[in-house]
Amino acid sequence: MIGTIKEASMIDEIAVQQVMARYVRATDRRDGTVLAELFEEVGAVEIFHRLDGTETPLGMLEGRPAIAMAVATMMKPHGTTDWSHHTTFDPIVAIEEQEASLDVQFIVYAVEGAPTPAGGWGAEHQGAQGTIRPIEAGYYRAKLRKRDGQWRFERLAIHHDMPFAVPNVN
Amino acid sequence: MIGTIKEASMIDEIAVQQVMARYVRATDRRDGTVLAELFEEVGAVEIFHRLDGTETPLGMLEGRPAIAMAVATMMKPHGTTDWSHHTTFDPIVAIEEQEASLDVQFIVYAVEGAPTPAGGWGAEHQGAQGTIRPIEAGYYRAKLRKRDGQWRFERLAIHHDMPFAVPNVN
Amino acid sequence: MIGTIKEASMIDEIAVQQVMARYVRATDRRDGTVLAELFEEVGAVEIFHRLDGTETPLGMLEGRPAIAMAVATMMKPHGTTDWSHHTTFDPIVAIEEQEASLDVQFIVYAVEGAPTPAGGWGAEHQGAQGTIRPIEAGYYRAKLRKRDGQWRFERLAIHHDMPFAVPNVN
Numbered sequence: 001m002i003g004t005i006k007e008a009s010m011i012d013e014i015a016v017q018q019v020m021a022r023y024v025r026a027t028d029r030r031d032g033t034v035l036a037e038l039f040e041e042v043g044a045v046e047i048f049h050r051l052d053g054t055e056t057p058l059g060m061l062e063g064r065p066a067i068a069m070a071v072a073t074m075m076k077p078h079g080t081t082d083w084s085h086h087t088t089f090d091p092i093v094a095i096e097e098q099e100a101s102l103d104v105q106f107i108v109y110a111v112e113g114a115p116t117p118a119g120g121w122g123a124e125h126q127g128a129q130g131t132i133r134p135i136e137a138g139y140y141r142a143k144l145r146k147r148d149g150q151w152r153f154e155r156l157a158i159h160h161d162m163p164f165a166v167p168n169v170n
Numbered sequence: 171m172i173g174t175i176k177e178a179s180m181i182d183e184i185a186v187q188q189v190m191a192r193y194v195r196a197t198d199r200r201d202g203t204v205l206a207e208l209f210e211e212v213g214a215v216e217i218f219h220r221l222d223g224t225e226t227p228l229g230m231l232e233g234r235p236a237i238a239m240a241v242a243t244m245m246k247p248h249g250t251t252d253w254s255h256h257t258t259f260d261p262i263v264a265i266e267e268q269e270a271s272l273d274v275q276f277i278v279y280a281v282e283g284a285p286t287p288a289g290g291w292g293a294e295h296q297g298a299q300g301t302i303r304p305i306e307a308g309y310y311r312a313k314l315r316k317r318d319g320q321w322r323f324e325r326l327a328i329h330h331d332m333p334f335a336v337p338n339v340n
Numbered sequence: 341m342i343g344t345i346k347e348a349s350m351i352d353e354i355a356v357q358q359v360m361a362r363y364v365r366a367t368d369r370r371d372g373t374v375l376a377e378l379f380e381e382v383g384a385v386e387i388f389h390r391l392d393g394t395e396t397p398l399g400m401l402e403g404r405p406a407i408a409m410a411v412a413t414m415m416k417p418h419g420t421t422d423w424s425h426h427t428t429f430d431p432i433v434a435i436e437e438q439e440a441s442l443d444v445q446f447i448v449y450a451v452e453g454a455p456t457p458a459g460g461w462g463a464e465h466q467g468a469q470g471t472i473r474p475i476e477a478g479y480y481r482a483k484l485r486k487r488d489g490q491w492r493f494e495r496l497a498i499h500h501d502m503p504f505a506v507p508n509v510n
Contacts, residue, residue: 051456111331259429
């Protein structure tokens with residue numbers, strides 16, 4: 001059902017937010033093909049991290065094939081019991097004719113469900129079993145363009161609050 | 171003030187999101203009556219959890235009385251100092267005349283405020299005192315219907331990421 | 341780009357949400373001047389905390405200068421590697437001509453990025469390095485007024501779920 005949404009008739013501000021909502025769904029499903037389709041053919045992703053307090057470029061992906069491949073190669077696949085949620089908050093959207101800017105806060109959660117114990121759950125266990133941990137935070141800042149009634153990312157900048165480990169190869 | 175909002179004149183996508191916003195408020199207040207009113211009379215809630223990687227039915231509630239009673243009997247009441255926040259993110263809404271679909275991510279937080287120490291707070295304490303823990307995560311997927319200008323849930327599916335303990339009765 | 345958004349032409353419900361989105365951005369940047377501009381000149385902030393289960397007034401700020409000063413004096417400045425995210429969820433907005441009410445849930449996260457180790461990151465480190473902790477939660481409940489096409493807070497009530505330590509001066 002989600003795949004058939006007619007965003008063409010939507011309020012632009014809402015349609016733009018839903019591009020981001022589909023982006024986080026595709027990320028959590030590790031679906032690079034669907035994710036790349038949310039970008040213009042020449043769309044780009046720029047990734048920054050904050051290294052000892054200084055915003056520093058971490059990576060750059062240009063074009064749909066590069067974006068789709070990055071999801072497959074740079075993101076750890078989910079195992080049987082784990083999942084992730086890329087969540088966004090407090091969108092600031094500006095529309096100017098066929099162009100839009102979008103600024104959201106994000107937090108990424110790692111979810112790890114507990115396996116069923118060999119003898120079943122004891123009476124001391126109640127409710128959801130497992131852990132949910134916030135592992136990344138920052139801002140997504142995007143420019144989008146509307147073509148044929150469909151908004152897509154021209155450029156998405158991912159600004160991480162924290163540094164990413166780039167292992168020392170020595 | 172919240173009770174008198176005229177959603178009839180709202181953009182449908184926003185009105186649908188606000189049904190969910192009222193649902194999470196009613197859940198956190200353990201107000202089954204208000205929560206049940208957000209559903210059609212024959213509305214239903216279906217609950218799924220992920221058991222060793224497989225989505226598995228956990229429960230089904232049909233009709234307002236069953237939904238209202240579940241809030242009273244299945245949800246742990248809040249104590250003096252605790253609270254919960256059912257939070258939702260990244261809505262994907264689709265409207266088709268008098269029907270709507272809504273897909274949101276959710277995380278539930280358990281908040282436990284600290285009691286005031288016998289001798290008052292020492293100088294080593296600053297800011298908010300207590301703990302906030304994410305305890306549940308997943309997706310809400312809903313179908314809604316508009317009648318007399320009011321959107322209500324026809325069906326709400328709660329998809330938990332993690333397994334729920336069903337204690338072994340042996 | 342964010343500074344030049346023309347909210348005057350926006351759907352009111354979205355424009356009101358964006359005032360809150362700008363408020364949390366200004367809070368996290370500790371920018372009292374920008375934050376105070378989101379209020380009417382005679383706007384006010386009321387802060388409540390929950391002390392052993394009882395909602396209790398914690399503070400009151402009236403007028404832009406007091407609000408701007410509070411950001412500078414009451415909020416801990418960020419260090420080199422830390423950051424915060426005031427995040428809001430599930431807005432319930434009601435518009436009545438030039439007045440609006442807004443009710444959102446909030447959670448505040450403290451982010452602490454790890455400094456780069458002297459010898460660089462070892463192979464055992466992957467992904468984002470640091471911690472993200474939820475430290476405050478509650479509800480923002482606001483009244484806003486539209487003047488010359490611009491929505492601003494008349495009054496913002498901050499309802500914390502947890503008690504704030506007020507150190508014993510004895």
